[in-house]
Amino acid sequence: MSEPLNIALAGLGTVGSGVVRLIETNADLIARRARRPIRIAAVSARDRTKDRGVDLSRYQWLDDPAEMALRPDIDVVVEMVGGSDGPALALARNAIAGGKALVTANKAMIAHHGLELAAAAENAGVALKFEAAVAGGIPVIKGLSEGAAANAIERVYGILNGTCNYILTTMEASGRDFADVLADAQRLGYAEADPTFDVEGVDAAHKLSILAAIAFGARLRFDAVETTGITGVLAADIAQARALGYVIRLIGTAEIDHTDNAALFQRVRPHLVPCDHPLASVDGATNAVVAEGNFMGRLLFQGAGAGDGPTASAVVADLIDIARGEKGAAFSMPSHELEALPPAQSGHRTGRAYIRFIVPDRPGVLAEITAAMRDAGVSIESFIQKGRGEADGEVIVALVTHEGPESAVSEALRILEGSDSLASPPLVMQIIA
C-alpha cells in the first residue's frame, strides 16, 4: 500500500460532516479501491465548538483555511464552504496556486469561475474535480466526460433541482398550490429559508451550465442560460397537464443549435413530460439526467440529488480518482480547447408547447386569443377551459400547440401583450419529446 492521500476539509456543514463520516466508515474499502488510504490531515470551519455529530478532535484544526494551501503535508483541499465568490473562491484559487488538487461541491463557484479555476489547475498540473456539484450522488460528470466520451452528445437534459422536484411532485400528489407546499417544504427542511436560488431555477441553471460545457466541449456560459423557475406553476396547470397525459417537471436542457453557426442552447424551465417518459416517474428530491449521443443513444442516470450521504459519496469518488493518479481535465478537455459558442436564439426551435392564460370571464376573450394564435401561425392541438382563476371573475384557459416554431408562440404572445383579455402574463411550458 502506498503513502496516504492527505486531504484538508474546509467547511464542515452537512456535506463536510458527511465526508468525514464517510471516510471514517468506509476507510478500509476506500483504501483497497484507491490503492492507498485517504487521510484527513486538517479541517477548518467557522465555529470550532459546534456539535456536528462526528468526532473532530482527532484531526488538526486550522482557524484559517488559507493555511491549507501552504502546508506541504496536504495533497488535496476539499472546499465545502459554499458561495460563488468570497472565502470559497479565495481558498480555491490559493489551493491551486499552492499546487494542491481541489475538490468541491460548489456549483455556484464552478458555474461562475469554473473556467478560470480549470485553467489555473492545468497550469499548476493539479486536478480540479466537482462531481458533487451536479446532481449530488449521481456520477453524471464522470458519466458524461468518460462513460459517454466516445459520442458526440446531441442533447443533455434532466431534473437538476431536488427542491423543485419535491415541490412539483407534492403539488401533483396533493392538489395543493405552490406557496402552500413550499411553506411545508421549508418546515420539513426540504427547502431553504430563502428558497430563491432553488425555486427560481438558478441552482438548476448552475448545474446545467456545467453539464453543457462538458457535454459539448463548450466554454461554460452560465450567464446565457434562459431561466424560469416554478413559482408561476399553479395547481390548475398540474391538473390540466395530467388530464392531457403529462406531468410537470423543472427541466434543464442544453443542446447545440446548428441553424446558422453552432450556438449553445441552454434553458431551465418547467416542462410538460409525457407520463411514459423516464423523467415522469422521478419523484421527490430525486435527480435524473438524460444524455443522448450519436452512438450510445439515450442514457439515463438517476439517484439522490442532494443530502449529506450522496453528496459525500461524490466528493470521495473524486478523492479516490485523485488517489489513483487521475488528473484529467476538469471539463473533459483542456480549458483553452473549449469552444466559445454564442447563445442560441430560442426562436429557431420547434416543438409543442402548453400555454396557460388567466383571463376575465367574459365573451370575446377566447376569440381574441385564438385570433392571435392564427395570425402568428400557431396551430392549436387542444384547448381546455377549466374552472375559476384565483380572483373572482377570472378563468383559466390552457392550450397545447401542434409542433411549430417557438418564434410563432412568442409572436402570438406579443400580439396579446397588454390586451385587457389577459388578467396576468401567460405561462408557456415546452413539451419534452
Next chain:
Amino acid sequence: MSEPLNIALAGLGTVGSGVVRLIETNADLIARRARRPIRIAAVSARDRTKDRGVDLSRYQWLDDPAEMALRPDIDVVVEMVGGSDGPALALARNAIAGGKALVTANKAMIAHHGLELAAAAENAGVALKFEAAVAGGIPVIKGLSEGAAANAIERVYGILNGTCNYILTTMEASGRDFADVLADAQRLGYAEADPTFDVEGVDAAHKLSILAAIAFGARLRFDAVETTGITGVLAADIAQARALGYVIRLIGTAEIDHTDNAALFQRVRPHLVPCDHPLASVDGATNAVVAEGNFMGRLLFQGAGAGDGPTASAVVADLIDIARGEKGAAFSMPSHELEALPPAQSGHRTGRAYIRFIVPDRPGVLAEITAAMRDAGVSIESFIQKGRGEADGEVIVALVTHEGPESAVSEALRILEGSDSLASPPLVMQIIA
C-alpha cells in the same frame, strides 16, 4: 497532441464494424477528449470479402489475429471475436502476454476467465477493460468501480438482457405467449436463431457475475449464479401480475448475505416488479442497473443494452480511458485482493413471492395446496384462480405470499412434489422490494 493510440480489431461482426464506424465518425472529438488520436493499425476477421458497410481497405488486414500480439506498433488489442473460449481466449491471453492492453465486449469470456485475464494483465502491467460486456452502452462498470467507489455496495440488480426484456414487454403489451413472441423476435432480429443463452438467463448471469465481482470486491463466481430463464413465463402470469399491480422482468440480483459468514448471493430469475418501481418502466431491449450504496443511496443507470452503436460506444470509452493513461484494476481492485466468498444459501432470504400452479380442474386441489403452505409456514397474502390452462381440464392458480423465508416456500413445494394435484412443476417469482 501526443502520439496516436494504435489499436488492432479482431472480429468485424456487428460490434466490430460499429467500432470502426464510430472511430471514423467521431475521430476529431475522440482525439480532443483522449488527448491523442485513436488509430486503427490493423484489423482481422474470418472473411475478408464480406461487405460490412464500412470501408476496410485503408486498414492493414491480418489473416491471423495472433500477429496482433507480436507487433510492436500495436498498443491495444480489441477482441470482438466472441465465445468464452477458443480463438477469443487464445487471442486475449496472447495479447496480454505480448504486453498489449486488452479491450473486449465478451461477457462469456470475462465471466469464465476474467480473474485469470485480470491477473495476467496486472503481471504484464497492461489494462484489461470490458465496459461493453455488461449492459451495452451503459457505463455501469465505470459507474460502479469509480462513480460509486466511495460506497459499500449493499445490492446490485437490474435488467441485463435486452432479448428477454423485449420478449416480456411484448408479451405484456400483446397478451401473446412466450413461444409466439420469441418466433417474432427471431424474425425481427431481436433474438438469435439459437436463443438459449438469452432466454435461459445465461447471458444475464454472465453479466451479473461481472457486476457482483466489482460491486463487492469478490472473486467472480459465474458458476454460483442461480439461473432461471423466462421460458416458463406464461401470458397468464403476466396478466395476473398486472392485476396485482406488478410487471414481470428478468432481474439479475446480487448481494452479500451476512447471515453466517459473508457469502455471495447471485440470482437471475423472472421477478415481479411493482408498477411504480423505476425498473417497471424499462421496456423493449433497454437495460437498467440499480446499485444501492451505504452513502449514495439508490443509483439507477439506464440505456441501450445492445446494438452496434451503444456497444461500440462502450468499447471506445475504454479505449479513450487507456489513451488517457488509465490502467486501473479490471475488477476495481487487484485480483489477488478480491475476496473468495462462498455462495449464499437462498433459503436464508426473506421476501414476498408469486407462486403459480397448473392444476387439474377438480375438487380438493386448492385444499392440498393451501395445506402444504400452512404446514410449511407460508402465509398467503392473495390467491387467484383464473381461466383454463394450456391443456384441457387444467386451470391456473396463482398466489402471492406475505413476507417470509424462502426456505418455507421451498418446503411447501417439496411437500407438493409428485402430487397428482400438480399438472406441471410450479413457477416461483420473487417480488422486488
